[in-house]
Amino acid sequence: MQVAGITTPQEVFVASRDRKFRINELLVIDDPHQGPLIGEVVEANSYNRFIPLSIEHAFSDAHVLESLKSLGYSIDEDEINIAKVKLMSEASYPVTTGSYVHLPGFAEVKGFLIKGSREEGLLLGEIKNTEETARSMDEDLKGLFYIYSAGKLDKTKNVPFILDLRSFQQYPHIGIFGGSGSGKSFGMRVILEELAKHNIPTVILDPHYEMDFSESQEDIPKAGNFKKAFSKFQIGEHIGVEFLNLSKRDLLALLSAVSPLSEAMSSAVEVLHRRGDTYLSFSSRLDDLAQALEMGRSKIDNALRQDMEPSERERFRRMRELLEDYQNIPLPSVQGIAWRLRRLYSSGLFSHDIKPVKEAMMQGKLAVIQGPIWLLQVFSTYMLSNIYRQRRDYKDSELKGQIQGDYFPPFVIATDEAHNFAPKGRETATKGIITEIAQEGRKYGVFLVLATQRPTLLDETxxxxxxxxxxxxTVRGSDIATITEETDIKAEEARRLPYLPSGDAFVSSPLFGRTVAIRVRFPYTRSPHTQNPIDEIKNHRASSEEKLLSLISQHLPIYAANFARAVEDINRDSEEKYEVRTLKETLDALVEKGRLKKQPSPLGDIYM
Incomplete structure (x- = not known):
């Protein structure tokens, strides 16, 4: 392999008769004047006598052609493989044409490929097209995980891609972008598994109910058991918000997460909410004020002149006091606040607190928060603000030398569908806290892992x-444009984005100083959503059929003349209630499948 054509300090063309080049592989250029230079293949082509090498080809030019002839290549006879190579570090001056090129040993490029130790890093996958280099790799880096490719599961033969945990302090947050079926969710699962292995406290907002780590992959030997590494919480069932501890700011955030508050509503909440309020006391105050505003002072006074129960009289007195104190609050504002509050209450949000989540975090677990997307937005507004403030207060007091309260650890916040929590161009309740963590979380050891199919819809900040x-x-042009703006991904790689196989990805990180092509490793745990829908239909039908056969077998043979009695007996034991017509159709279907026999008789068919 030799350098051909006109060169620059940034890129060269490399030609070979015998070896085809692969995208993203590393080469070492032995420049006689500058020493070894490391470069990455960004484009690769092959030419032979059946496809003449055009001197006007956009990939190469007349200088490359003339250089190849000077180096002894037969343009008309040889197959010529040409690679466009970008240098990892800019050379002092243009590379010498004719310089020999060789594949690197691991020691030559280790600094470019490995940025952390396997003990203190996240093993996310393999660096593509590094098999030859990996042969001379340290033994403790070989075969660390499994890769699923071309329908087969094999141990990795490439150099592992390790994301150094300690680098989070300098480069804190991770974004995962990819369309449906691209492997984005598996990439998120792999990152979370690695965080669990290191006992990093992590809060996961799971709108798809898929972040369950209890089932290990059967195909991977020694996959490990993650059952004790995570805790799963349903909003309204296991966790919620303790109303008594809500500040005015927290309550405003919760109510606005249900539906945006008008200025009048926000002012009303500020005035009406009192320290120490329970849900019952605050909701009663809203209901009494709404009724008082609707009745007016004169009707309330008239009612108080009438004979009534003491409890009812006390209620009207409260209404009169509220009307005197808050008569300037518009009735629609009070009704709007009450509606939002009732919706939160009906979701079970005020039935529990976030203590179980904090306990899981203190144990270094993954705390998986599940619920509908709207309820996740409501709950996470309160929860993220609470735990972030607790971590920030602890860290600030530590820096001042005035530690108050118990230790609260650094943690990671992870979510899919991130554009719903921090959308571009509109305000949501969660957007404020996520933006604050994105900008300032590094100082306090709070980090984000945000996944989305639509990076264009994610807030730019x-x-x-x-x-x-x-x-x-990624297929959408607008999303690809956003990615190229926000990363150091090259034009050649951007063109490949719509055609990447599922599980392949580009990693753009300041830690590596370049875009790295990787394949994500096979996860150790199985998502509950991995079953093919067609298989689900077939399995359900087979299961239902076996259940039905088991039920019917107790009543066989069934005579057509006695169907009504058979339906009555079967319905007594069955959850599904049959009629004479539907039972006959079911039995005929089982006969067609060969599961039952139907025999004609003078008194009608007999099913046996």
Missing amino acids: VTAQLNTKIIFR
Whole structure:
């Protein structure tokens, strides 16, 4: 392999008769004047006598052609492989044409490929097209995980891609971008598994109910058990918000997460909410004020002149006091606040607190928060603000030498569908806290892992703070444009984004100083959503069929003349209630499948 054509300090063309080049592989150029230079293949082509090498080809030029002839290549006879190579570090001056090129040993490029130890890093996958280099790799870096490719599961033969945990302090946040079916969710699962292995406290907002780590992959020997590494919480069932501890700011955030508050509503909440309020006391105050505003002072006074129960009289007195104190608050504002509050209450949000989440975090677990997207937005507004403030207060007091309260650890916040929590161009309740963490979280050891199919819809301030970006297959032009703006991904790689196989990704990180092509490792745990829908239909039908056969077998043979009695007996034991017609159709279907026999008789068919 030799350098051909006119060169620059940044890129060269390398030609070979015998070896085909692969995108993203590393080569060492032995420049006689500058010493070894490391470069990465960004384009690769092969030419032979059946496809003449055009001197006007955009990839190469007349200088490359003339250089190849001077180096002894037969343009008309030889197959010629040409690679466009970008140097990892700019050379002092243009590379010498004719310089020999060789594949690197691991020691020559270790500094470019490995940026952390396997003990203190996240093993996310393999660096593509590094098999030859990996042969001379340290033994403790070989075969660390499994890769699923071309329908097969094999141990990795490439150099592992390790994201150094300690680099989070300098480059704190991770963005995961990719369309449906690109492997984005598996990439998120792999990152979370690695965080769990290191006992990093992590809060996961899971709108798809898929972040369950209890089932290990059967195909991977020694996959490990993650059952004790995570805790799963349903909003309203296991966790919620303790109303008594809500500040005015927290309550405003919760109510606005249900539906945006008008200025009049916000002012009303500020005035009406009192320290020490329970849900019952605050909701009663709203209901009494709404009724008082609707009745008016004169009707309330008239009612108080009438004979009534003491409890009812006390209620009207409260209404009169509220009307005197808050008569300037518009009735629609009070009704709007009450409606939002009732919706929160009906979701079960005020039935519990976030203590279980904090306990899981203190144990270094993954705390998986599940619920509908709207409820996740409501709850996470309160929860993220609470735990972030607790961590920030602890760290600030530590720096001042005035530690108050118990230790609260650094932690990671991870979510899919991140554009719903921090959307571009509109305000949501969660956007404020996520933006604040994106900008300031590094100082306090709070980090984000945000995944989305639509990076264009994610708030630009948040996107800019995602230092490490993992980019899977992306098809939309607007999303690709956003990615190229926000990363150091090259034009050649951007053109490949719509065609990346599922599980392949580009990683853009300041830690590496370049875009790295990787394949994500096979996860150790299985998502509950991995079953093919067609298989699900077939399995359900087979299961239902077996259940039905088991039920019917107790009543066989069934005579057509006695169907009504058979339906009555079967319905007594069955959850599904049959009629004579539907039972006959079911039995005929089982006969067609060969599971039952139907025999004609003078008194009608007999099913046996």
